[in-house]
Structure formats: C-alpha cells, structure tokens
Amino acid sequence: MKNIAVIYHSGHGNTEHFARLVVTGAQSVDDTNVSLLKAEPLTGQPDRLIEFDGYVFGSPTYLGGVSGPFKSFMDATGGLWRKQQLKGKLAAGFTVSALPSGDKQSTLLSMFTFAMQHGLVWVGNPFLPEQSSGVPYEQAINRLGSWTGMMAQAGHSAPGQSYAPGDLRTAEAFGRNFASVLARVAVPAEEMV
Numbered sequence: 001m002k003n004i005a006v007i008y009h010s011g012h013g014n015t016e017h018f019a020r021l022v023v024t025g026a027q028s029v030d031d032t033n034v035s036l037l038k039a040e041p042l043t044g045q046p047d048r049l050i051e052f053d054g055y056v057f058g059s060p061t062y063l064g065g066v067s068g069p070f071k072s073f074m075d076a077t078g079g080l081w082r083k084q085q086l087k088g089k090l091a092a093g094f095t096v097s098a099l100p101s102g103d104k105q106s107t108l109l110s111m112f113t114f115a116m117q118h119g120l121v122w123v124g125n126p127f128l129p130e131q132s133s134g135v136p137y138e139q140a141i142n143r144l145g146s147w148t149g150m151m152a153q154a155g156h157s158a159p160g161q162s163y164a165p166g167d168l169r170t171a172e173a174f175g176r177n178f179a180s181v182l183a184r185v186a187v188p189a190e191e192m193v
C-alpha cells in the first residue's frame with residue numbers, strides 16, 4: 001500500500017476544488033491511500049510528512065508565487081531538510097490562478113526547487129495538450145500546456161464558478177498519473193542510500 005499526501009492551501013476554495021480532483025484520480029490506482037491535508041495545520045507538525053511515500057503540493061498563484069500560507073508550510077520543513085528525511089520520496093505540484101498564464105510557472109518552479117532541496121523525485125504532468133488532436137480547447141486535457149506540474153484556471157470568486165472541463169479532467173489525470181508512477185518506482189526506505 002502506498003500513502004500519498006495531497007497538501008494544499010486555498011484562500012477562496014478554488015485550489016481546494018482541484019485538490020479534491022487530484023485525490024480522486026490518485027485514489028483510482030489500486031493499493032493507494034490518499035490523504036487530503038491543508039498546509040496550515042501541517043506547518044505546526046511537519047514531521048507528519050514522514051509517514052507518506054509521495055506528496056502532491058497545491059497552491060494558488062498569488063502575485064506570481066506560492067501563497068503565504070503555503071510558503072509557511074514549506075519553511076516549516078527545515079528540520080526535515082537538515083536530516084534529509086524525505087529523500088527519495090516522490091513529489092509533484094499544481095497551481096490555480098485567474099489568468100491563462102498569470103505567472104503560474106513561477107509557482108511550480110518554487111515547488112520544484114523545494115522538492116529538489118529535500119531530495120524528492122519530481123513527477124510532472126505528462127499529457128499532450130488534447131486540443132492538438134482536435135478536442136475543443138475548453139475540454140482538452142493539459143490545454144494550458146504545462147508539463148512541469150498541473151495548471152488550472154479559476155477566477156476570483158468562490159468555488160461553484162464554471163471551471164474549464166479540460167482543467168477538471170487534467171486534475172484527475174494528474175493525480176492518477178502520480179499514483180501510477182509511485183506504484184511503479186517506489187523504493188523501500190531501507191534500500192535508500
């Protein structure tokens with residue numbers, strides 16, 4: 001059984017909406033347990049991370065980067081970093097923002113760098129944008145063309161707004177891919193160097 005934590009912050013509920021779809025996708029893979037965790041309480045108990053085999057990080061893009069609460073969570077893992085206690089586990093990231101670009105890439109790169117500093121192994125979002133093969137743009141998986149991690153577009157209003165169906169499909173596919181990769185490559189901790 002593999003244990004995945006989907007760790008997110010969401011100021012207005014949009015990132016949470018996509019986090020739940022990532023969970024649904026990951027849970028569709030056999031022998032996978034998925035926990036949906038808010039970043040804020042984890043900031044006070046970062047050692048909880050040790051119990052998981054893989055992490056999917058989710059943050060809205062605020063002013064071109066991760067949100068303040070998500071950064072606080074990242075910074076709270078300094079003790080784990082010093083002992084490299086997460087080394088060799090898997091990680092991936094996703095972000096939600098209002099504009100088609102909106103500097104979402106910057107948020108994903110921040111998560112990627114964080115993962116690299118912890119010795120985590122990064123898993124991307126390996127889907128060809130489906131609009132290239134004739135699927136209508138709004139419905140296409142990876143319509144925003146992001147391989148570093150998953151991107152979704154959502155406005156400023158609370159959830160319940162209409163998201164692009166393609167982004168909803170991408171979130172599920174991204175979660176399913178992460179769990180599939182984890183199932184294939186996870187190495188028992190005692191075999192790590």
Ligand SMILES: Cc1cc2nc3c(=O)[nH]c(=O)nc-3n(C[C@H](O)[C@H](O)[C@H](O)COP(=O)(O)O)c2cc1C
Nearest residue numbers: 010011012013014015060062063064097098099102
């Ligand atoms: C302080 C703040 C900064 C934001 N900065 C950006 C930005 O840089 N790029 C962008 O496209 N959207 C930006 N947005 C819009 C949010 O990313 C968007 O509303 C998103 O859906 C919020 O996700 P949440 O509901 O999970 O908090 C910003 C919103 C706020 C509140």
